[in-house]
């Protein structure tokens with residue numbers, strides 16, 4: 001397990017810093033490690049976007065803001081520090 005941290009940019013240009021503890025393959029170096037980390041990061045967010053907790057695989061019924069972090073309901077796993085993204089306001 002390794003604690004990973006990265007920044008992502010949300011719609012509207014807002015940035016959030018994400019931290020997560022993820023399983024990593026055996027020690028890699030250089031480009032192989034960067035590729036493995038990119039794949040883990042993509043998979044982590046793909047699971048959230050599909051409505052499944054990336055830590056325990058339970059369906060996420062709601063995202064809850066608690067202080068600076070976003071948690072999944074009902075499992076209560078912390079998904080990332082940051083804010084719950086909102087859809088851009090409709091323009092007329």
Ligand SMILES: [Zn+2]
Pocket residue numbers: 053054055056057058072075076077
């Ligand atoms: Zn969970």
